[in-house]
Amino acid sequence: MVAEPHVQIEGLTLSYGPRAVVKNVTLSAPRNGILGIVGPAGSGKSSMLTCLNRTIELTPGASYTGTVRLDGQDVRSLEASDLRRRVAMVLPLPVGLPMSVYDNVAFAPRLAGVRRKTELDEIVERCITQAALWDEVKDRLDMLGTRLSGGQQQRLTLARALSTDPEVLCLDEFSIAIDPVTTMRIEAVLTELKERMTIVLVTNLLMQARRIADVTAFMLNGELIEAGPTGDLFVFARDKRTNDYLAGKFG
Numbered sequence: 001m002v003a004e005p006h007v008q009i010e011g012l013t014l015s016y017g018p019r020a021v022v023k024n025v026t027l028s029a030p031r032n033g034i035l036g037i038v039g040p041a042g043s044g045k046s047s048m049l050t051c052l053n054r055t056i057e058l059t060p061g062a063s064y065t066g067t068v069r070l071d072g073q074d075v076r077s078l079e080a081s082d083l084r085r086r087v088a089m090v091l092p093l094p095v096g097l098p099m100s101v102y103d104n105v106a107f108a109p110r111l112a113g114v115r116r117k118t119e120l121d122e123i124v125e126r127c128i129t130q131a132a133l134w135d136e137v138k139d140r141l142d143m144l145g146t147r148l149s150g151g152q153q154q155r156l157t158l159a160r161a162l163s164t165d166p167e168v169l170c171l172d173e174f175s176i177a178i179d180p181v182t183t184m185r186i187e188a189v190l191t192e193l194k195e196r197m198t199i200v201l202v203t204n205l206l207m208q209a210r211r212i213a214d215v216t217a218f219m220l221n222g223e224l225i226e227a228g229p230t231g232d233l234f235v236f237a238r239d240k241r242t243n244d245y246l247a248g249k250f251g
């Protein structure tokens with residue numbers, strides 16, 4: 001029996017007002033794998049991500065048809081806050097909350113009712129460690145998160161995303177503002193994390209998809225042109241547009 005995909009997008013069409021920017025996309029993310037999504041600016045990658053945890057519903061004028069399933073369940077049948085705990089999102093630029101490093105990570109667990117200090121300490125250390133940031137901040141957990149460097153803040157954002165113990169982790173161009181060394185550290189972290197969760201990685205860095213995505217999807221003007229095992233796609237894409245893009249001929 002073929003395992004059911006963890007995340008299944010079916011016939012998704014997303015519009016801002018009358019304008020469709022994601023067009024009838026069907027795509028799935030393999031369980032405990034990394035789905036890479038690549039494509040030129042404006043191809044609808046970020047918009048599509050917002051349907052996975054229904055943050056699209058917070059955008060005025062946006063609407064969608066089609067279905068996103070999490071473990072076979074239509075995400076519209078789930079309670080939004082539950083869904084957003086299960087499907088975490090890391091946005092392109094770090095969004096530090098104006099509070100200490102510790103509180104940034106303890107925020108969501110506290111909201112969820114965790115009160116015991118020892119339990120919070122454990123969550124904070126685990127998540128910051130998973131985000132490859134622990135050694136740099138362990139002695140200054142009381143410092144304002146916004147005082148960290150850009151790359152550290154991005155990893156703090158990742159730690160915060162991990163604090164709800166999500167089963168799906170979506171990252172939208174996480175490395176846009178960070179240096180290559182930090183990027184490689186986070187890539188290594190993601191490769192470890194996928195043992196425990198499913199990762200959807202939108203990236204403008206083709207080589208990043210090539211390095212760590214198990215499956216890569218190529219989007220262009222809102223359409224899914226092609227998706228397949230990363231090695232295959234980069235070596236023999238079926239569609240000329242995929243080939244041209246992956247070869248750096250446009251985008």
Ligand SMILES: Nc1ncnc2c1ncn2[C@@H]1O[C@H](COP(=O)(O)OP(=O)(O)OP(=O)(O)O)[C@@H](O)[C@H]1O
Pocket residue numbers: 016021039040041042043044045046047048059204
């Ligand atoms: N809130 C919005 N209201 C109206 N149009 C939007 C909104 N957000 C995005 N768009 C439009 O939708 C299209 C797809 O944008 P989206 O951000 O999803 O693309 P993307 O593939 O993530 O691009 P990039 O690589 O630049 O991040 C673009 O034409 C964009 O202008």
Ligand SMILES: [Mg+2]
Pocket residue numbers: 045046047172
């Ligand atoms: Mg985007």
